[in-house]
Amino acid sequence: xxYDTHKTWFYQLVGRDIHLWQYVESNATDTLAGIRISxxxxxxxxxxxxxxxxxxxxxxxxxxxxxxxxxDEAWESLTSTISGTGLEFVDGGSSADTITDTGxxxxxxxxxxxxxxxxxxxxxxxxxxxxxxxxxATLTVATGSFTAETASQSITIxxxxxxxxxxxETNHVNLNRMxxxxxxxxxxxxxxxxxxxxxxxEYYMREFWKKxxxxxxxxxxxxxxxxxxxxxxx
Amino acid sequence: xxxxxxxxxxxxxxxxxxIAWMKDAFHLIQSNVKEHTKSExxxxxDGIREYPxxxxxIALKSISIKDTTDSKYKRIxxxxxSPVVSExxxxx
Numbered sequence: 004x005x006y007d008t009h010k011t012w013f014y015q016l017v018g019r020d021i022h023l024w025q026y027v028e029s030n031a032t033d034t035l036a037g038i039r040i041s042x043x044x045x046x047x048x049x050x051x052x053x054x055x056x057x058x059x060x061x062x063x064x065x066x067x068x069x070x071x072x073x074x075d076e077a078w079e080s081l082t083s084t085i086s087g088t089g090l091e092f093v094d095g096g097s098s099a100d101t102i103t104d105t106g107x108x109x110x111x112x113x114x115x116x117x118x119x120x121x122x123x124x125x126x127x128x129x130x131x132x133x134x135x136x137x138x139x140a141t142l143t144v145a146t147g148s149f150t151a152e153t154a155s156q157s158i159t160i161x162x163x164x165x166x167x168x169x170x171x172e173t174n175h176v177n178l179n180r181m182x183x184x185x186x187x188x189x190x191x192x193x194x195x196x197x198x199x200x201x202x203x204x205e206y207y208m209r210e211f212w213k214k215x216x217x218x219x220x221x222x223x224x225x226x227x228x229x230x231x232x233x234x235x236x237x
Numbered sequence: 238x239x240x241x242x243x244x245x246x247x248x249x250x251x252x253x254x255x256i257a258w259m260k261d262a263f264h265l266i267q268s269n270v271k272e273h274t275k276s277e278x279x280x281x282x283d284g285i286r287e288y289p290x291x292x293x294x295i296a297l298k299s300i301s302i303k304d305t306t307d308s309k310y311k312r313i314x315x316x317x318x319s320p321v322v323s324e325x326x327x328x329x
Contacts, residue, residue, distance in 0.1 A: 008302035009311035015319065020287045021300060024320060051320045053286045058303055061281035062288055063310045065298040070273040072263045073256075077238070170256055172241035177273070182266060183238035189262035190247035190255060211262070219270055 004039060005058055013051065023062070024051040073174040074164035083113035083120075084161035092128050092152040099135060100149040102160070107139040114142060119165040124158040131163065181221065185214035267295045274298055 005011075015022040028049045031042045089105030102122075114120070114137045121131050127150045136143035142160075167174045176183055192207035244255045266272055277291045281302070290297070301310035 004305050005302065006304055006306045007311075008304045009313055012302045012313045013316045014300050014313055015316045016290075016297075017287075019290050021290060022286050023281065023288060023302075024286070024316065053284055054281050055283055056281070057283050058281040058305060060278040061303045061305075062279045063276055063301040063303070064279075064291055064294075065274055065276045065301070066291055066294040067267040067271055067274050067296045067298065068291070068293040069260065069263060069267065069295065070275055072260055073240070170240060172239065172244065172252055174240050176238060176240065176243065176259055176263070178238075178263070178266070180238060182272065183243060184246075185266070186238075186259055186262045187243050187246045189265070190243065190249055190258050193258050193261075194247065194249060211265075215266055215270060 005056060005061070021062070021064070023054050025054055026050075027052055071164075071166040071177050073167050073170035074177045075167050075174060076164045077175045078164060078177075078179065081162045081164065083115075083118065084159065085109065085112040085114070086157065086159040088157050089154050090125075090158045090160065091154040092125065092149040094149050094151040095146060097146065099143045099146050101144070102142040102149075104140055104142075105154065109137055109142055110139045114160075114162065116143075118162050120160050121163045122158065122160050124156055126152055126156060128152060133165070179218070181214055181218040185211050185218070188214065264295060269296075271296070271298055 011026045013024045013026065015024065026049070032039050033042055034040070085104065085108055087104070087106065087108075091103045091105075093101045093103060095101060114134065116134055116136050118134045118137070119131060120134060120142070122129050128148075132144045132148055134142055134144060164175065164177065166177075176186060178186065188207045188211040192204045192211060195201075195203040195207060240252070240256060240259070243259065244250070244252065247255070249255045279288060281288075299312050300315075301312045303309070304311050
């Protein structure tokens with residue numbers, strides 16, 4: 004049984020591997036009737052050991068990746084969304100699974116067959132799904148998608164852009180407008196580089212990083228206050 | 238913004254190369270800011286120390302271990318030095 008894992012586990016990065024270490028300051032342990040007990044006569048002291056237990060889905064790695072770089076619609080143009088406590092998930096068994104809405108508001112909210120949706124707030128059906136059908140009271144998805152769930156929790160469903168793995172000129176980059184403009188600068192820099200215009204390349208790369216930095220600044224609300232000196236003249 | 242609009246703004250005509258450079262730019266952005274993140278879970282096995290980083294990883298954000306007493310993932314810290322291994326049943 005793992006506990007206080009933020010205090011008792013450590014990692015090390017070695018090449019393309021994560022090495023996990025468990026900190027122990029104890030005797031040798033054994034499990035008795037499901038409870039881990041220490042063996043008093045075998046004191047080991049403080050040490051790092053290899054993981055000494057099985058944990059299903061015990062390691063979680065959060066990271067950035069080349070996630071859906073090209074999509075079929077711009078994020079800004081997607082407005083379909085619905086929230087409420089009247090949304091119910093139906094496991095259709097061998098038939099298609101569905102979501103029903105007691106308010107029959109799916110079409111009014113803008114959902115249509117072929118849309119990709121994201122569900123948040125449900126007990127066991129959060130995730131991304133592709134709609135195979137949409138009418139006022141029912142959204143349909145592929146068989147085996149949902150676990151049955153009655154209407155009770157506050158759930159939100161909204162449309163997200165669908166990835167295109169073979170992008171062409173009609174696709175959108177999966178970035179907001181500021182970062183899309185940064186991409187324009189990056190391409191200008193590469194074009195300048197291919198022509199041997201290195202000063203111009205440097206200029207456009209600076210513009211690229213400036214826009215990436217501005218995009219990060221836009222996520223933060225910063226206020227700056229200046230103390231006034233006691234003898235300042237006004 | 239569409240691929241075509243980016244190409245027109247940059248004055249570029251080759252679509253395939255433009256898309257390749259857009260991926261490069263996306264890669265650079267993802268290396269430096271956490272614009273799109275994802276997570277991957279894997280089982281921890283008794284006695285096994287090495288676990289591979291995700292093959293598609295660009296930048297690492299965090300590593301967490303599941304606390305089975307409350308079923309929450311808790312972020313763990315990185316060792317700055319290699320520990321001294323005094324007893325090893327599986328030397329490399």
